[in-house]
Amino acid sequence: MNAVGDRAAPLAGRTALVTGGSRGIGLGISRLFAELGANVLIVSRREPSLTEAVRTITEAGVDPGAVAYRVGRADSEEDADASVALAVERFGSLDILVNNAATNPYFGPLTGIGRSQADKTLGVNLWGPLRWIQAAWEQYLRDHGGAVLNISSxxxxxxxxxxGWYGTGKAGLIHLTRQLAMELAPGVRVNAISPGLIKTDMSRALWENGEEELAATMPLARLGTPRDIAEAAAFLCSGAAAWVTGQTLTVDGGYLVRPSS
Known part of the structure; x- marks a missing residue:
């Protein structure tokens, strides 16, 4: 049984592919989806972190056969095609695609960013999700339907x-979500989540030396966890959201609606 204990398995029988799924938000999503009954293919660039991710998920009580991994880059056309093909070959379907992989090689004013940093950011954060959606559409979703979830910000x-540049790419991803929700309907639902500040290694520089102060600025008085995003992802990718497409769900502890100082 894929579900842990007696917990319901709303994703039972479905296959999910999660890019950047070996740590942080991606690992949180991969783990919860497996707990909820899905077969999960995790894709990331580093094999050691992938094997560790699979180990931690299966040690939580998930059927080891329900979780697999593949080394791949989020901005690689070849890796997108090969990973989708592996998911279909291994599990017989690809019902859910989660575009979580992201990068941010530059922190600073837009006036200081270089071309290579700008290209890398958009290559992974904007072109990457589109390319993986193309691969999933061509190999499975066009004929069978399914759900796509993009992790914005x-x-x-x-x-x-x-x-600024990271946000520019994530704003583009929100528009891409809406555009593809229209283009891929009615068989494929496309939604996004915009996380606030989540305690992950990628965001460590933003919270490590001031977590309590940051939490105090938020209505819910804490930073987010990968599990917070995973729970929202499970809803949007399940039958409970069968009439939801083209939407971006903000999960930020109320940060964007906090009183202005």
Whole structure:
């Protein structure tokens, strides 16, 4: 049984592919989806972190056969095609695609960013999700339907010091979500989540030396965890959201609606 204990398995019988799924938000999503009954293929760039991710998930009580991994880059056309093919070959379907992989090689004002940093950011954070959606559409979703979830950011809707180019790409991802929700309907639902500040290694520089102060600025008085995003992802990718498409769900502890100082 894929579900842990007696917990319901709303994703039972479905296959999910999660890019950047070996740590942080991606690992949280991969683990919860497996707990909820899905077969999960985790894709990331580093094999050691992938094997560790699979180990931690299966040690939580998930059927080891329900979780697999593949080394791949989020901005690689070849890796997208090969990973989708592996998911279909291994599990017989690809019902859910989660585009979680992201990068942010530059922190600072837009006037200081270089071309290579700008290209890398958009290559992974904007072109990457589109390319993986193309691969999933061509190999499975067009004929069978399914759900796509893009992980954006509150930086895509709000101004953040130092995160201007990262936010520009995430804003593009929100528009891409809406556009593809229209283009791939009615068989494929496409939604996004905009996380606020989540305690992950990628965001460590933003919270490590001031977590309590940051938490105090939020209505819910704490930073987010990967599990917070995973729970929202499970809803949007399950039958409970069968009439939801083209939407971006903000999960930020109320940060964007906090009183202005």
């Amino acid at each position: 509150t930086s895509g809707t709000a101004v953040d010091p130092g995160l």
